[in-house]
């Protein structure tokens with residue numbers, strides 16, 4: 001099924017990431033963490049959908065997406081960032097295996113934080129954030145989405161790490177087995193992983209090397 005939405009406003013969140021606020025189509029429902037295919041309702045993009053993750057909550061009256069622009073291919077994200085309020089968008093039914101399945105640790109790379117942003121916002125709305133951790137890797141501090149909001153929810157349980165810079169008080173390194181051993185508070189809960197395929201594969205391998213069971217892992221298949 002396809003749902004029609006209208007762009008209401010855009011706003012920069014980082015130097016290359018925008019928040020897009022859309023009308024919420026009637027009958028469109030999803031679970032925090034799920035993705036949808038987004039198309040622009042014009043001749044060039046009507047048949048070319050790309051997956052993005054709603055970051056607003058199912059009870060909100062508007063839909064929010066947080067979208068990074070990749071200028072290299074002149075693709076949909078470039079066109080989405082150039083849209084003006086009033087533009088028409090088409091959304092698919094929601095899909096995906098990332099949904100909340102119990103307390104634990106969220107591990108994300110870059111803008112693939114978006115499924116966990118939706119889930120954390122839902123947990124915050126339910127006053128149920130305690131007992132969760134977020135490990136988030138970015139190239140540098142300027143790439144972090146919604147840093148203040150994440151720290152507001154999680155405090156010291158929001159662990160930021162940067163692959164291209166070292167900052168006092170922050171970890172300047174990749175997430176590997178040693179990083180997991182020194183930062184994860186408990187290996188008994190769920191682990192939610194989202195990022196490029198190679199990132200997800202390597203985190204899954206590290207976690208299973210630390211005796212985490214496959215049934216504790218939630219990621220996009």
Ligand SMILES: Cc1cc2nc3c(=O)[nH]c(=O)nc-3n(C[C@H](O)[C@H](O)[C@H](O)COP(=O)(O)OP(=O)(O)OC[C@H]3O[C@@H](n4cnc5c(N)ncnc54)[C@H](O)[C@@H]3O)c2cc1C
Nearest residue numbers: 035050051052053066067068070072073075076077111114
């Ligand atoms: C289930 C799912 C949910 C997603 N949710 C979000 C979301 O909420 N917000 C968001 O910003 N993105 C999200 N993505 C990633 C998003 O789908 C891609 O960034 C988008 O499809 C790129 O489209 P494009 O046409 O602009 O780029 P293309 O023209 O397809 O690619 C142009 C170039 O950009 C680079 N590129 C494109 N995408 C990526 C990427 N993800 N990582 C690294 N390099 C890339 C590559 O170099 C590529 O050659 C999600 C992906 C999946 C699978």
